[in-house]
Amino acid sequence: xxxxxxxxxxxxxxxxxxxxxxxxxxxxxxxxxxxxxxxxxxxxxxxxxxxxxxxxxxxxxxxxxxxxxxxxxxxxxxxxxxxxxxxxxxxxxxxxxxxxxxxxxxxxxxxxxxxxxxxxxxxxxxxxxxxxxxxxxxxxxxxxxxxxxxxxxxxxxxxxxxxxxxxxxxxxxxxxxxxxxxxxxxxxxxxxxxxxxxxxxxxxxxxxxxxxxxxxxxxxxxxxxxxxxxxxxxxxxxxxxxxxxxxxxxxxxxxxxxxxxxxxxxxxxxxxxxxxxxxxxxxxxxxxxxxxxxxxxxxxxxxxxxxxxxxxxxxxxxxxxxxxxxxxxxxxxxxxxxxxxxxxxxxxxxxxxxxxxxxxxxxxxxxxxxxxxxxxxxxxxxxxxxxxxxxxxxxxxxxxxxxxxxxxxxxxxxxxxxxxxxxxxxxxxxxxxxxxxxxxxxxxxxxxxxxxxxxxxxxxxxxxxxxxxxxxxxxxxxxxxxxxxxxxxxxxxxxxxxxxxxxxxxxxxxxxxxxxxxxxxxxxxxxxxxxxxxxxxxxxxxxxxxxxxxxxxxxx
Ligand code: GDP
Ligand code: MG
Numbered sequence: 063x064x065x066x067x068x069x070x071x072x073x074x075x076x077x078x079x080x081x082x083x084x085x086x087x088x089x090x091x092x093x094x095x096x097x098x099x100x101x102x103x104x105x106x107x108x109x110x111x112x113x114x115x116x117x118x119x120x121x122x123x124x125x126x127x128x129x130x131x132x133x134x135x136x137x138x139x140x141x142x143x144x145x146x147x148x149x150x151x152x153x154x155x156x157x158x159x160x161x162x163x164x165x166x167x168x169x170x171x172x173x174x175x176x177x178x179x180x181x182x183x184x185x186x187x188x189x190x191x192x193x194x195x196x197x198x199x200x201x202x203x204x205x206x207x208x209x210x211x212x213x214x215x216x217x218x219x220x221x222x223x224x225x226x227x228x229x230x231x232x233x234x235x236x237x238x239x240x241x242x243x244x245x246x247x248x249x250x251x252x253x254x255x256x257x258x259x260x261x262x263x264x265x266x267x268x269x270x271x272x273x274x275x276x277x278x279x280x281x282x283x284x285x286x287x288x289x290x291x292x293x294x295x296x297x298x299x300x301x302x303x304x305x306x307x308x309x310x311x312x313x314x315x316x317x318x319x320x321x322x323x324x325x326x327x328x329x330x331x332x333x334x335x336x337x338x339x340x341x342x343x344x345x346x347x348x349x350x351x352x353x354x355x356x357x358x359x360x361x362x363x364x365x366x367x368x369x370x371x372x373x374x375x376x377x378x379x380x381x382x383x384x385x386x387x388x389x390x391x392x393x394x395x396x397x398x399x400x401x402x403x404x405x406x407x408x409x410x411x412x413x414x415x416x417x418x419x420x421x422x423x424x425x426x427x428x429x430x431x432x433x434x435x436x437x438x439x440x441x442x443x444x445x446x447x448x449x450x451x452x453x454x455x456x457x458x459x460x461x462x463x464x465x466x467x468x469x470x471x472x473x474x475x476x477x478x479x480x481x482x483x484x485x486x487x488x489x490x491x492x493x494x495x496x497x498x499x500x501x502x503x504x505x506x507x508x509x510x511x512x513x514x515x516x517x518x519x520x521x522x523x524x525x526x527x528x529x530x531x532x533x534x535x536x537x538x539x540x541x542x543x544x545x546x547x548x549x550x551x552x553x554x555x556x557x558x559x560x561x562x563x564x565x566x567x568x569x570x571x572x573x574x575x576x577x578x579x580x581x582x583x584x585x586x587x588x589x590x591x592x593x594x595x596x597x598x599x600x601x602x603x604x605x606x607x608x609x610x611x612x613x614x615x616x617x618x
Pocket of ligand 1: 075076077078079080081082083084194195196197198224225226227228
C-alpha cells in the first residue's frame, strides 16, 4: 500500500460530543461495517463502556476508502474523552498525523475540548475542527465556530458542520482527512522500527501489541527484539484491526496494526517501547511519560478465601490497563489485599466495575486518598494553600475559562459533582498535576472506647478535620451494633478529641425468640451466633463485625 495513500488519525473531543458516533458513521461510509440501525458506538467493546456510554479504552480500526480513483487506507483511533483517560489519548496521538476535534454545536467548547486540543497541538498534528449535532434544535454552529477561532486560532471556515447521528455531511469529513492530514513520514527500505502504542491481554493468545510502523516491514516468523527489555521474540501473527483483528501477511511502515509474538504479560510489551528486527538495532522512538496515579484506594476480597482468585483477576486486568499501579497491602479488619493507584476517580470506578463484570470478583474498595509527601520538620507552620486563581479567559459572551491551583484531595471525591450541580450542568472541568504544595495536614484517629481503629486512620486538612471526623463518627454509630456496654466513638487529632458519638448498651439475646424447649432450634441459633462471632474483630473489648468497616470505608 503506497505510503502517500495512508492517513493515521484520531478523534478527540469532550465527553459525549459524539466521537464514537462519528466513528460509527465513518466505519459505515467506508463499508467497514454494514449500515444498520444498530451501529451504536461499535468501537466501545467493553461491557462497562456500553453501560456507561463512555469510551474507556482507545480502539483502532483500519478503513479503506476510494476517492478520485485512488484507494486510501485510513487508520482511525477512537479515544476516550474523560479526563481520567487522557493518558490513552496522548498515547493514541503518537501514532497519528492528524485529529478530528469534535465539538458539540449546542454545548460549544468544554474543558476536555481544550485539554485534548493542546495534546494534539503539542504533538504538532493537523487539527480538523468538526462541529457535531447540528440537527439539535438549540444548535448554534456559528457561535461554536467563533469560539474555535478565538480559543484555538483556527479560521472558522475550516470547521466542518455535521450531524454524526443522522450522517449529515460526514463525507466532507472523509474528504478533509484525505486533503488536510499528511501521510506518515516513513521509510520502508530501512530496518523495522515499530512503536508499541497500546497493548491488551488475551486469555488464549497472550499479549496483543498495537503497533505503528515508522520504518521497515514485519512479517510472521520474523525475530524481533524489544528495545526496552532486549528480549527476543518470534512473530506469530500480524494484522490490521477492522475493527476486529484480521491477520495479514505483513505490516508495512505507515501502517497501524497488531502483532502477537508470545509475550506472556503486558510488561513485556511496554507502551512506548520500540520493536526492531533481531541483529538490526535501531534508534528507539521517543517513548511516553508513564501515567502517574493520582488516586489511591485499598482493595480487598469480601471473603479472604477469594484472595487468590482476586489476585489473578487484578493481574489480568492490570495487564489490560498498565496505568494502574499495584502494591500489596493488608489491614487488620479486611485481611490481605492491595493498594491500587488510579488516574482519577472514574478510572477507579471503571476498574472496580470491570473486576466485577469481567472477572466475577466481589471486592471491598476503601475510601480513595491522594498522595502526600510528608516533611518532618517545623514546615507545618507554613500557611495552608487553598485554591489560587491562575488565569481567566472569555471564550465568548457567556462562557469563561478559569484556571485554578487546587489541592488534589479537594477535587478528587466530589468536586466535579458539586460544580455540575452549582452550575446546573453547564460547567465542565479538567485537571493536570501541578506538583506538590505545602499544606497543613493532620493525622486523624478514630477511637472506640479509647482504642485506635487502625483501618480508619486518615490524613485530612486541618480546617476540615472537624467536619470529616464528625461525619465518620456518625456513620460508625449507625453501623456499629449495640453491645453489652456503652461505646464511645471519638475522632481525635493527637490527644485532642474533635468529635464524639455514643452507642448505648444493649443485649441481643439470640434465645429470646425461642418459646418453649425446642433444643435443636436453640442449638442451631447458638451455632449461628458462634459463626457470626468469627467475623468479628476485637478493638479493646468491643467486638466489631468486619462489615462495619466495609460500610464506613466503602465509597458509594
Ligand atoms: P463520545 O463520548 O464523544 O464518544 O460521544 P458518543 O458518540 O457516545 O455520543 C454521545 C451522545 O450524543 C449519544 O447519545 C449520541 O447518540 C449523541 N449524538 C452523537 N452525535 C449526535 C448528533 O449528531 N446529533 C444528535 N442529536 N445526537 C448525537
Ligand atoms: Mg465514545
